[in-house]
Amino acid sequence: MKEYTIQIMRTWVFVAIFMGTLVLFFGSMVLARGLNLPWGVFLIWAAVCLFGGYLLIKRVAIVAKQVTLTPDQLSIRSSKSAPDQQIMLADIASFHYQEFNGNKTFRLRLRSGQKVTLAHNDTFCPADDIVALAADFRKQAADFSTDRSVGITREKTFFEKPVASVVGWLIVAGLCYFSWHLLTHGVKDGKWGSVFMIYGNGLTYLGAWFAARQNKAEASGAND
Structure with missing residues (x-):
């Protein structure tokens, strides 16, 4: 536990x-x-x-939740007075975890169609255990699925989907053109804030996209 x-x-x-x-x-x-x-x-x-x-x-x-993970279930408690939310692993159809720009989302999709979501924001939330929970649950789901005919699947994040690659390559092309434009025409007075915003947002997306591609490649290699 x-x-x-x-x-x-x-x-x-x-x-x-x-x-x-x-x-x-x-x-x-x-x-x-x-x-x-x-x-x-x-x-x-x-x-x-x-x-x-x-x-x-x-x-x-901001609300603190206590999460307990066992080989058969996951429980969530919001406070000492509130009842625990008991979720049997057998009732979970899939799970999803994604990080982007300081936001972390861990979501369970139950076989009943209900969704259980834990959303974390680095700016307002203190450091917590959501990354460890996602990693441990992924291992737990793999072990659980191996021992049973009905398993828990991992949902692809947005950055693993084909549309993310299309957007990623468009951003690469756009940043290359933007860089060429700056080198040939310079930056107008008072526009440096816009320049930093464009590069910052573009590089943030590309960082998350490349990280997802790398994780997918490592996962594929581990499964071979």
Whole structure:
């Protein structure tokens, strides 16, 4: 038996706090401009909204769950008072795990059609055991499937699918063209932020894509 602590984000709570913070910020900015307040007030209020929203998300939107994995089942407990969610491995049809840009998602698809999802965000969630849980469950699922006629399959991540390769090669071509354009025409004043954003987003996608291709190749080699 192994136990894990998983910090998950409740998406709807995050969206509600984020939208509320934006409304509060921009509404206050409109009021401040109407009163002709100095720019320093804008900057201070922006910092207050960002920091306050960040703390509120960490306090309200993040929930710790205790996960226990045994050879026959996986249990999830949200708090000491809440009942455990007991999931027999025999009831699990497939599982999915994906990492991208600081987000980690571990999902179980039950034979009943129900989905159980644990979503982690590195920005707001403290370090936890979701990576270890995904790795151990993958091994457990393989052992469980070997001993029984009905197994647990691993769902492909987005980056393992053909469409991800199409997008990946398009990004490679786009970054090559963009680099050539910068070398021949230079960067306009005030556009460096856009340049860094384009390269950052493109390289983030390519990193996840190449990692998925490498993992797939290693898995294929292990199965040979």
